[in-house]
Amino acid sequence: MRKSNKWVHILLGIASFVSVFPILWLLLTSFKPVSEIYSDTFRILPKAFTIENYVDVFTRSGGVFWTWFLNSVIISILTTVIGLILSTTAAYAISRFRFRGRKGITMSFLLTQMFPGILLIVPLYIMIDQLGLLNTYVGVVFAYLAITVPFCVMVLKNFFDAIPIEIEEAARMDGCSQLGIFWRMVLPLSLPGLAITAFYSFLTTWNEFIIAVTFLKSHDMYTLPVGLHHFVNQFSTQYHLMAAAAMIITVPTLLLFFFAQRLVSNRYFYKKG
Amino acid sequence: MAKVVLEHIYKQYPSDNKPTIQDFHLEIHDKEFLVIVGPSGCGKSTTLRMIAGLEEISDGTVSIDDRTMNHVEPKDRNIAMVFQNHALYPHMTVYENIAFGLKMKKMDEKEIDQRVRHAAQMLDMESYLDQRPKTLSGGQHQRVALGRAMVREPELFLLDEPLSNLDATLRVHMRTEIRKLHQRLGTTTIYVTHDQTEAMTMGDRVVVMKDGVIQQVAIPNELYHHPANLFVARFMGSPTMNVLDGILSEEDGLLFFIAEGARWKIPAEKASSLREKGYIGKSIILGFRPEALQDEPESPSRPNTFKAEIEMMEHTGSEMTLYLKGVGRGGMTARVKSPSEYRLGSQLTLSVKMDQVYIFDKETEEAVV
Numbered sequence: 001m002r003k004s005n006k007w008v009h010i011l012l013g014i015a016s017f018v019s020v021f022p023i024l025w026l027l028l029t030s031f032k033p034v035s036e037i038y039s040d041t042f043r044i045l046p047k048a049f050t051i052e053n054y055v056d057v058f059t060r061s062g063g064v065f066w067t068w069f070l071n072s073v074i075i076s077i078l079t080t081v082i083g084l085i086l087s088t089t090a091a092y093a094i095s096r097f098r099f100r101g102r103k104g105i106t107m108s109f110l111l112t113q114m115f116p117g118i119l120l121i122v123p124l125y126i127m128i129d130q131l132g133l134l135n136t137y138v139g140v141v142f143a144y145l146a147i148t149v150p151f152c153v154m155v156l157k158n159f160f161d162a163i164p165i166e167i168e169e170a171a172r173m174d175g176c177s178q179l180g181i182f183w184r185m186v187l188p189l190s191l192p193g194l195a196i197t198a199f200y201s202f203l204t205t206w207n208e209f210i211i212a213v214t215f216l217k218s219h220d221m222y223t224l225p226v227g228l229h230h231f232v233n234q235f236s237t238q239y240h241l242m243a244a245a246a247m248i249i250t251v252p253t254l255l256l257f258f259f260a261q262r263l264v265s266n267r268y269f270y271k272k273g
Numbered sequence: 274m275a276k277v278v279l280e281h282i283y284k285q286y287p288s289d290n291k292p293t294i295q296d297f298h299l300e301i302h303d304k305e306f307l308v309i310v311g312p313s314g315c316g317k318s319t320t321l322r323m324i325a326g327l328e329e330i331s332d333g334t335v336s337i338d339d340r341t342m343n344h345v346e347p348k349d350r351n352i353a354m355v356f357q358n359h360a361l362y363p364h365m366t367v368y369e370n371i372a373f374g375l376k377m378k379k380m381d382e383k384e385i386d387q388r389v390r391h392a393a394q395m396l397d398m399e400s401y402l403d404q405r406p407k408t409l410s411g412g413q414h415q416r417v418a419l420g421r422a423m424v425r426e427p428e429l430f431l432l433d434e435p436l437s438n439l440d441a442t443l444r445v446h447m448r449t450e451i452r453k454l455h456q457r458l459g460t461t462t463i464y465v466t467h468d469q470t471e472a473m474t475m476g477d478r479v480v481v482m483k484d485g486v487i488q489q490v491a492i493p494n495e496l497y498h499h500p501a502n503l504f505v506a507r508f509m510g511s512p513t514m515n516v517l518d519g520i521l522s523e524e525d526g527l528l529f530f531i532a533e534g535a536r537w538k539i540p541a542e543k544a545s546s547l548r549e550k551g552y553i554g555k556s557i558i559l560g561f562r563p564e565a566l567q568d569e570p571e572s573p574s575r576p577n578t579f580k581a582e583i584e585m586m587e588h589t590g591s592e593m594t595l596y597l598k599g600v601g602r603g604g605m606t607a608r609v610k611s612p613s614e615y616r617l618g619s620q621l622t623l624s625v626k627m628d629q630v631y632i633f634d635k636e637t638e639e640a641v642v
Contacts, residue, residue, distance in 0.1 A: 166360035169327050174421075175348040175377030188364045 023250075030054070030243035037240050053244035065245065067220055068227035073252070075137055075212075075223060076205040079144040083201045084194065087149050091156035092182060096168075106157075109150040117147050121214060128215060135217040143215060144205045152197040159193030160186060195263035202256055206249075224249045275338045275351075275428035275461050277301040277324065282333035284319055284485070292331065293319050294485045301463060306455050308464045308476030312508070316485035317465045321431050324463065325354050337429060348377070353422035354431040358438060359414045361406040361421075367393075368402040371420045378425075392420040395454070412443045419454065430455075430462040436471065448475060469509050473497065481505045503638035506560050506631055512594055512606040514560045518635070523553050530559050530630075534600060537577040540628050546642045547632065557641070558633040563594065565629035566607040568621065578624045581605060583617055597621070 025044065029037060030053055032046040057065050093099075094106055124143045125134075133139030163186060171181045187194065209225040216222055222230075228245050231238040277300070284294035294316045301307050309317040322328035324335055326347035335342045342350055353374070362370050368389055375385045393399045396416040406414060415435060422430055432451070436444045452475055455462050466472055472479045473493040481488040481496065481504070489501040500506035506514045519532030521539070528544035530537045537559075539547065547553065581597035584604065593611040598604050607623055615621075632641045 164358060164360060166356040166358055167362060169347075170354070170356060170360040170421075171362070171373075172327070173325065173347050173352065173354050174374035174425075180377075185362065 026243050026246055030247045034240045053240045057241055057244045065227065068222045068224050071221060072206060072223040075140055076202050078141045079148060079205040080198050080201040083145055083148050083152055084198055087152035087156055087197060091153045092160055092186060095157045095160035109153050112150040118210060120146060121211060125214060134215055135221055140212060140215045143211050148201045148204055152201060155197050156193050159190040163189050192264045195260040199256060199260040203253055206253055276303045277429060277461060278336045280334045282323065283331045284323060285331040292485060297487060299480065299490060301461060304459045304461055306462045306475060306477045308466060308472040309480045309482060310466055310469055310472035311482035313467055315482040317482050318433055321433050321463060321465045325352055325431050326350055351428045352431060353425050353427040355418045355422050355435045357434040359418040361414055361417055363406050366403050366405055367398060367417050370417055371424055374421060374425045388424045392424045396420050411439050412447065415439065415447055430460050432464045434466055469511065481508060501640055503558060503633045510562055512563050514562050515605045517559045519559060520556050521547060521552050521554065535579050537625055537627055543642045550641060552641060556635040558635055560631040560633060561625055561629055563606040563608040565626045566623045567626060568609050568623050577627050578622050580620055580622050583615055583619055583621060586615055586617065
């Protein structure tokens with residue numbers, strides 16, 4: 001091994017440890033009994049292994065955790081699906097059609113990415129309140145779309161730009177309509193881009209806290225990150241429940257990641273050379 | 274099969290000052306293999322795309338079998354096109370690629386299968402039907418693209434530089450295959466290329482274009498031997514035609530071409546034609562092909578000679594191309610038999626076969642004789 005390689009490996013090892021250790025600790029903590037979590041002795045591995053924390057998360061307060069889980073699933077899926085429909089069509093139009101205001105629209109998508117998302121909360125809150133959509137799925141999905149769609153459009157536009165125009169022209173000659181070209185050629189050829197943007201939208205929505213805590217008022221409308229916050233109260237933090245709930249929250253994103261990863265490898269384009 | 278008529282076609286892009294295509298007027302006969310050739314940016318691909326319906330026509334009409342096509346959708350023109358980069362659908366197998374156009378026509382599955390397999394057999398691609406394009410070579414891509422065009426049994430084939438992405442050997446092979454295919458199918462074909470060898474070897478007729486304007490339409494032999502202007506003369510043929518600027522001068526009833534280091538006698542029949550057209554005493558451009566130069570043993574009586582220095586040599590087997598310094602616009606090229614006595618930098622006296630020279634008007638660059 002060359003000297004420079006050795007240092008790269010050491011640095012990568014440290015970086016991986018820093019990233020993975022907190023998650024590993026959380027996972028191990030979620031299987032520790034309450035007494036062990038709050039004891040003064042520092043232990044990494046659980047002395048006694050238990051799934052009691054998980055059972056407790058699901059059963060406390062009449063199973064409200066299930067409701068939050070369901071809310072998160074509905075909101076994240078709606079944002080991802082609607083976001084993909086909007087961003088694929090918008091990105092395709094920007095990529096392929098020449099129309100008045102095209103550059104301005106592209107710039108405005110870029111511009112929204114230059115400001116922190118929190119700046120949007122106040123205007124979005126006012127708009128959603130005026131529409132009477134506070135504390136509803138639609139309201140919060142609307143807010144999430146405002147954050148995710150511009151990014152997805154920019155990513156997808158680059159994917160669409162990379163598809164040779166001749167493929168679309170060949171399809172046109174073969175009898176495809178414009179919509180047919182979009183559906184049969186452009187979307188299948190952009191699967192990696194679709195996977196990346198879908199994963200980004202889902203992850204952003206699934207983990208989002210500030211918009212959810214601001215726009216969702218009642219207990220039964222909370223999403224998981226807001227619900228998780230409820231394990232912290234004025235006088236104590238229920239670390240055992242937080243650890244178990246945090247691990248449960250990670251499962252869907254992990255599943256989605258493994259699914260999306262398979263689509264991300266660009267399988268179709270020709271070998272070079 | 275189809276007859277294609279292009280009547281006074283113009284293409285003007287809003288961003289450009291002058292039209293990309295100007296007054297393109299041509300009739301392409303039924304079953305003809307027509308080649309459009311010209312340098313990059315001359316408008317040959319634009320012309321093809323207008324026939325395909327992928328590009329709007331600014332003025333003029335395109336008709337196929339007397340049916341005006343200007344506003345007909347590409348899919349309804351019964352045309353198949355092969356693109357320069359082949360434009361195969363990367364996410365589909367070879368079978369699906371070839372069958373796609375037929376599926377779009379909602380053709381019966383059995384009929385589709387029959388046509389695809391027949392095309393694959395003709396193109397020797399039967400064993401690749403289940404493979405995706407990325408696993409195929411350049412030549413196989415080309416065949417799939419041809420197969421995709423063939424199965425639709427179109428009235429007209431449009432081929433846009435289909436061989437330019439292939440290596441030299443494969444290009445020569447595919448050239449023959451495309452010609453054979455045309456002979457077998459008899460479909461009217463318009464073939465666009467920037468390669469004059471392809472144009473000369475493939476076309477029944479060749480259209481030479483420059484700056485969006487047709488320079489000449491003729492059979493390959495005529496283009497080579499009777500170019501309409503200096504551009505065609507220099508574009509067709511490799512190495513390119515030698516060109517010299519000079520004047521025509523009459524001495525004792527004989528006509529001479531006078532340039533620096535040259536005093537060459539114009540043959541009688543060319544001379545009388547030049548006299549008739551009033552070129553005596555005028556500046557002209559004289560052109561002759563590399564094979565019109567002769568290197569014969571030194572003799573004092575040898576007429577129409579000039580001296581030059583060998584700058585570079587290219588062996589092409591039985592022949593040899595000599596690049597000469599010191600004469601003509603940017604030097605000259607001579608094609609001679611291939612003995613080994615030539616040396617780089619050596620002086621050479623060559624004679625010009627004056628019966629094989631071309632004379633062009635200095636101003637218009639049109640061929641005079």
